[in-house]
């Protein structure tokens with residue numbers, strides 16, 4: 268273990284982590300960011316460095332990134348990133364439309380670079396263990412590094428749950444999505460029949476939201492009643508554009524390389540019969556898993572497993588000096604811009620806490 272005690276360590280590399288790093292670096296806190304490890308396990312879970320946005324194509328709702336000339340976007344990326352990082356996103360620009368929104372991986376590379384330009388130091392590794400019972404806090408990485416920190420910002424995000432079908436994996440970003448608010452308005456889904464999988468409040472919300480764009484929305488639910496609150500159910504059941512397929516599961520996503528998703532095959536959970544629905548998209552609403560396992564219960568969590576914010580409008584957690592930002596503490600908004608917003612708050616909260624404790 269090095270004798271150096273970090274002022275702030277940031278764990279995580281989505282919009283929350285990089286925004287926290289930008290603010291902390293500009294406040295002279297010299298932040299150290301653990302951006303996650305590049306391992307087959309993280310690849311499989313969808314938790315590689317750069318977070319969830321690195322898994323998507325166009326990001327149309329992050330403010331200040333309008334539809335732009337592809338050449339101009341590529342030019343900006345080339346000028347903003349060092350060659351080895353530009354190489355990570357160069358392939359995105361080699362085909363596709365002349366005008367488009369920024370792609371998720373591009374946006375994340377820019378955020379990372381912005382943090383590094385202000386002096387954030389980055390370690391490409393997972394934090395696998397922490398000790399928040401001592402101060403300075405102690406953290407251990409997968410590669411065996413041990414660091415001490417006066418304050419910590421946990422921004423490890425969450426991952427969407429998928430059904431685990433091979434065909435679903437094949438059509439991710441080509442009709443399969445886990446976020447209606449993010450993707451529902453994309454041209455590929457407009458005036459098309461769509462399917463939502465799930466039976467809780469988020470399935471109801473996603474289905475209602477999608478009726479703004481879709482010609483029809485099916486909800487596929489494996490039971491004969493929803494888990495969702497009564498009011499949400501009622502809204503869905505009264506919506507003429509929504510049809511519920513009770514007691515059914517998606518057995519396969521159908522499609523081809525040219526069009527992406529063209530349908531789903533359903534299997535009944537009561538009698539093994541099958542049917543096919545022609546749809547242009549499948550939206551999963553079967554929950555998220557927050558990335559909190561490495562905390563081993565040292566921070567208070569909500570009953571859904573998210574880190575509990577312990578004060579209103581602050582990013583404080585149950586341990587003084589440890590702050591949380593982004594989707595790891597927010598199962599409600601789950602947007603890049605809200606994650607970035609709470610990342611900013613966490614850095615300011617950490618700075619003020621360190622100052623109040625006379626630790627700066």
Ligand SMILES: Cc1cc2nc3c(=O)[nH]c(=O)nc-3n(C[C@H](O)[C@H](O)[C@H](O)COP(=O)(O)OP(=O)(O)OC[C@H]3O[C@@H](n4cnc5c(N)ncnc54)[C@H](O)[C@@H]3O)c2cc1C
Pocket residue numbers: 278279280281282283284301302303304313314315316317318319320322323325326327328329392393394395422423424425426427444445446449450558561592593594595601602603604606607
């Ligand atoms: C397919 C898809 C499309 C989306 N599209 C949009 C969109 O268009 N607009 C929008 O606003 N939102 C969109 N979202 C949601 C958005 O991506 C999230 O709300 C946002 O990324 C959350 O940011 P975050 O910083 O909290 O964490 P995340 O983006 O979840 O990133 C956290 C990262 O931290 C790292 N990490 C995790 N554990 C550890 C650890 N132990 N040690 C070190 N590092 C760790 C991992 O690399 C992980 O990926 C989309 C999500 C998905 C899945």
